[in-house]
Amino acid sequence: MLPLTPWRIEMAKAPLIFSYYIAxxxxxxxNGFVSKEANQTIFMGADFEADLRPGGAMTWSGPGKDxxxxxxxxxxxLRVEPPKLFEYKFxxxxxxxxxxxxxxxxxxxxAVKVVVTNDGFDEDDPAYAQNADGWPRILSRLKTLLETGKTFRPH
Structure with a gap:
């Protein structure tokens, strides 16, 4: 008789999907998604660096609390097909x-229909709630920036 081995079912959270229209x-x-300038505005001054090729690194950095x-x-x-598809992990x-x-x-x-899908979360991943709250803020700031030339502080 074979010994019983414990097993675990990996549970994943449902994907976060956001759809916006930007005029x-x-x-x-x-460019709002991939340019250094737009990212600095949307992410309140964070320095954005990206090698926009599959396997390329992406970072958002700036001063810490100290x-x-x-x-x-x-x-x-992961994938770049300008100007229609941008896929990455973060x-x-x-x-x-x-x-x-x-x-x-x-x-x-x-207008342009923008669909952002964020998935690959484990059941207990705390980033899920952060991203569920953060994406509407980020996309609203991007929409406002691209349509008016300025944006707002998120909170």
Whole structure:
């Protein structure tokens, strides 16, 4: 008789899916996701660096509470198909568990449909709640920036 071995079913959270319409050309919306300047505005001054090739590194960094430089978010580029698809994985800080983000841009008559899917969370991942709260803020700031040229403080 074979010995019984314990097993565990890995539970995953449902994906976070956000859909917005931005009244701007698709190239401008694309740049809102990938440019250093837009990311600095949306993420309140964070320095954004990205190698926009599959396997390329992504970081958002700036001063920590003690004033010393720190990386807030790290990631890796998975797929890039300008100006319609940007896929990457990211985590909050060095060594964090990473989730996947897929940004899909579809030009329509007078706007671009933006669908952001964030998935790959474990059942007990605390980043799930943070991202569920954070994405609407980020996307609202991006929409406002691209449509008006300015944005707002998130809280």
């Amino acid at each position: 701007a050309p698709v190239e401008k919306v694309w 004033g010393k430089p720190m990386r807030y978010v790290t990631g890796e580029v 985590g909050m800080g060095d060594g964090a568990v990473m989730s996947r983000v897929k940004v899909e841009l579809t030009p329509e008559t007078e």
